[in-house]
Amino acid sequence: MTNEVTRESKRRWDLFAEDYAKRTSKFGDLHKEVLLTPTILSLLEGVEGQKILDAGCGEGYFSRLLAEKGAYVTAVDFSARMLDIARERTSNDAAIDYRQADLEDLNELESSLFDQVMSNMAIQDVVHLDAVLGEVHRVLKPGGTFIFSILHPCFVTPESGWHRDEQGNGLHWKTDHYFEEGQFEQRFGTKEKVFGFHRTLTTYINALFSTGFTLETLIEPAPSEENLEKYPDFKEDLRAPDFMILKVRKAY
Ligand SMILES: C[S@@+](CC[C@H](N)C(=O)[O-])C[C@H]1O[C@@H](n2cnc3c(N)ncnc32)[C@H](O)[C@@H]1O
Structure with a gap:
């Protein structure tokens, strides 16, 4: 299902890969380390001995x-x-099989292969959500779970952001154009811009249901007291x- 938008999205991720990787340490960037x-990890149903797909x-x-957890x-x-970069950062004996593929077409992976699929901050970037969910569903074993984090579709819209006073204090977080679904450019504070796709919460939930998943858990992660003491800037969060993090299950 590769089309022009997918090709351009991939080209931009290739260009941005070096910069993106620079901001990622053992537990991800700071937002990932604290919130995601x-x-x-807490939503996975065991890790040791499990066959897990990391999608995106x-x-x-x-x-x-x-892999460190077995x-x-x-x-x-x-x-x-x-x-x-992933291969450079991975020791040879780690049980990780890296594959280049579009999540819309995982034809190299047989059906009902994985106990669990997880995806961290990639699903809002895919061009065709239904195709990706269909492939994730296909490669999961019956009863398997799909756990994924995305930008919160209700608060992070193409034109969202802090409205600040002159001292830089956040007056309020503004969102707009919620119902205008489609492609937008994410900046990550650098000149490179990668594609994201804004979808409403309704679109996400209905796409999961029509693929055949049932929804088990939804979490809007917030910083703990302990996090706030360590990283006071997280009070804005x-x-x-x-x-938003969702855990959904394929029927047995
Ligand atoms: C925001 S990054 C997240 C990467 C990683 N999961 C992490 O947490 O650091 C999104 C990743 O999704 C990949 N991606 C986006 N669309 C994809 C697609 N259709 N198929 C496969 N990978 C895709 C990008 O190349 C990029 O590496």
């Missing part, structure tokens, strides 16, 4: 965490450059959530 990585693995930090990991990304 521990939440996703990027430079592979999550795959390495899973999982057999298949890590897929469509960016060749991301995968080069209590005003509006940036992320």
